[in-house]
Amino acid sequence: MDKSEKIKLGISIGDFNGIGIEIILKTFLDKRMLDFCTPIIFGSTKLITSYKKNTNINVLFNGIKQVDKAIQGKINIVNLWKEDIDVELGKPTKQSGKYAFLSLEAATEALNNGSIDVLVTAPINKDNIQSENFKFPGHTEYLESKIEGDSLMILMTNKIRIGLITGHIPVSKISENITPDLIKQKVAILYTALKQDFAIQKPKIAILGLNPHCGDHGVIGLEDDEIIKPTILEIQEEGKLVYGPYAADSFFGSENYKNFDAILAMYHDQGLAPFKTLSFGEGVNYTAGLAKIRTSPDHGTAYELAGKGQASINSFKEAVFSAIQIFRTREEYKSLTENTLKTTHQK
Structure with a gap:
């Protein structure tokens, strides 16, 4: 990848009744973040709009049906579902667990097939996300089951x-x-x-x-x-x-x-x-x-802070920058080791 090309940064929303969506949106209130990456949030524009009304976070976004329609310089939201969802900030529900998984599943698939370059996951509730499709103690174990390595x-x-x-x-x-x-x-x-x-x-x-x-x-x-x-x-x-x-x-x-x-x-x-x-x-x-890069903030859903506007973006922002830096470093490492092998074989 050319260094001038922006990294396609996938984001799973986590439990939407926690602080996940809040810290995602607040991170990209700073438009300078768009100089480093093209954010692609896996969720729905209806959900994000509802969340914006509840929290008064004023960000503009671009709704898309497919990841490859993402536009650089904008916050892109992949519409995974059309139905209205009840947001109950501060309360873990079966519904918030269900949609946390749908977001993670779609983001992981996009990461695997190269539609996005890196994945940053917002916090999930390890209890309410459990289902026939998710029987893991956390993100790490789920991703290991889906990604090589x-x-x-x-x-x-x-x-x-x-x-x-x-x-x-x-x-x-x-x-x-x-x-x-x-x-x-x-x-x-x-x-x-x-x-x-x-x-x-x-x-x-x-x-x-x-x-x-x-x-x-x-x-x-x-x-x-x-x-x-x-x-x-x-x-x-x-x-x-x-x-x-x-x-x-x-x-x-x-x-x-x-x-x-x-x-x-x-x-x-x-x-x-x-x-x-x-x-x-x-x-x-x-x-x-x-084989693919995933980071996340070092905290959980923090239901006690949901909807109060008090959640810090520091850890999530660091997760974004870390994913970008690791991707760049790994690409450079691959390039250097490939060139070394070519030189060795030529000799």
Whole structure:
């Protein structure tokens, strides 16, 4: 893609009774955003018009029937449905879950077939979106089922990146899921992402321990000594700069995280609790490891803020910029590696 060409940025609306549509529209109130991308929202003009009336957000948009009809310099809305919908701001409903899925499904299909370049997803409610077509604990798992590749959830700002070895699983299942193969797989995904998506030539990765104090030599669990440490040594033998395990309770407070390009946490809250303490409302959730690029804000539906005009756009805006930057970096990486291969073969 030519650098002067605007990236086609797909957006799924999430749960429309939350703050998703509000932060989308408020982000593009700043017309300068249209200099960076062509936004394509998957929803309906009727719904967005209704939302505008409820929130007094005055933005102009272009209704289209197909993605390829999107116009640069405008906010485009793909009309996926024609019916009127009751908006009940602040209240999760079966209807808002149903249409959140329809938006996500259409946006994912467009991402897969190349109609859009990147996808930014507004927050869903993981309960009311469940149906025969969506039986997943979250966006990450759904997208992994639809897009080529193996996923890794990364929460990130310009100062910190935290990936998760296990994602949306119950705490009671964490230990049995921590295996050498899974650790190696997640390290490989993160290592590749740091190189191709963030242009870091020799990534340095920290891995957190599973148990308190990394097990204290087996006094508080054996997983760190018997599974995690030997696996890290094996990975180091491949020439990768991977270190650990580090005791999670002191790793962030001591600011040791600043010495690494990324961190791998063993489970969801081990990584996300410190991340959101350090960066809440400014961070981005990036699904690494897939053939296509998806980002989202680091927060949820925030029903308590819906319709009050108080929702911050910072995280969503960062998700937009991150998707654009990662797309550009990955394209450049592909170009450089392809040219290297051509030169090698010519010799």
